[in-house]
């Protein structure tokens with residue numbers, strides 16, 4: 001197992017603030033090999049097939065790696081909520 005990714009079919013008020021539609025982790029020994037970027041790229045069309053036209057993605061202000069993963073996959077910065085950055089990413 002290299003990592004895991006979850007697609008949340010619906011947002012709840014807590015997920016709108018932190019968590020968003022898609023969350024992911026990569027095993028520490030497998031990081032910095034492009035897995036998270038590839039996992040999110042593979043997940044966006046699946047989210048599309050679930051009726052999610054743009055995915056809400058969030059990450060910690062200090063999480064440079066996750067910010068890169070999101071931005072490489074087309075995420076557009078929306079705002080900060082507390083210590084989280086929020087992005088919309090198109091799913092098509």
Ligand SMILES: CC(C)(COP(=O)(O)OP(=O)(O)OC[C@H]1O[C@@H](n2cnc3c(N)ncnc32)[C@H](O)[C@@H]1OP(=O)(O)O)[C@@H](O)C(=O)NCCC(=O)NCCS
Nearest residue numbers: 024025026031032033034035036037058059064065066068
């Ligand atoms: C965030 C996380 C999923 C990234 O996984 P990954 O497979 O290492 O990511 P990638 O290899 O696809 O790297 C994506 C980019 O981040 C950069 N990066 C990776 N780790 C980094 C680090 N520790 N510091 C700075 N940049 C980093 C890579 O160089 C790459 O940059 P590039 O697009 O400019 O080439 C992983 O670090 C992790 O599981 N962290 C703990 C859980 C977590 O934060 N999940 C996300 C919650 S929003």
